[in-house]
Amino acid sequence: DTEVTQTPKHLVMGMTNKKSLKCEQHMGHRAMYWYKQKAKKPPELMFVYSYEKLSINESVPSRFSPECPNSSLLNLHLHALQPEDSALYLCASSQGHSGNTIYFGEGSWLTVV
């Protein structure tokens, strides 16, 4: 099983809403990631969790708040987003150290209105 599961697949939210994106993997991976991808652009790293600790925050605005409740779950809490935050949000996971295959989920399409 090489599956990373993301929910919801599609989300429309207003600029004053609070919502969350969820990600789950059962491969025993100890590194989990959030990437953001705009249309026709490459993915951009947002956050990395390594062994359930936040190890990389790529200067992401505080309206995005990651959370790693346990080694299988990764959340991205969204609050007071802007229309330009509309994008595909990809979760990924890999074994703890670098050089291993990084598996991506199907993504959550977010539209901010």
Place this chain on the structure above:
Amino acid sequence: ELKVEQNPLFLSMQEGKNYTIYCNYSTTSDRLYWYRQDPGKSLESLFVLLSNGAVKQEGRLMASLDTKARLSTLHITAAVHDLSATYFCAVDTETSGSRLTFGEGTQLTVNP
């Protein structure tokens, strides 16, 4: 700042032909990834290259890495329509977990 440059960005080719996509990067790294992305879909891992001179092949695709030249190539042999997709290379610059910096992607269209 790490730069990862792919070329070409757009590639239209006929079935049965061969072609190579190039990925140049600006910092020392011996970890290079290739992904495929179909429209509206997620990223599918194709290859992970972990050392100078690494070569991996899967079906009609072959990837190689030259860390001294900071260059990776993705060679397509006898293209078929099913290979139409966007191909990304990505360079890893982290040791605990991974920090991937992606190239702009090469949009490949294979015509019958």
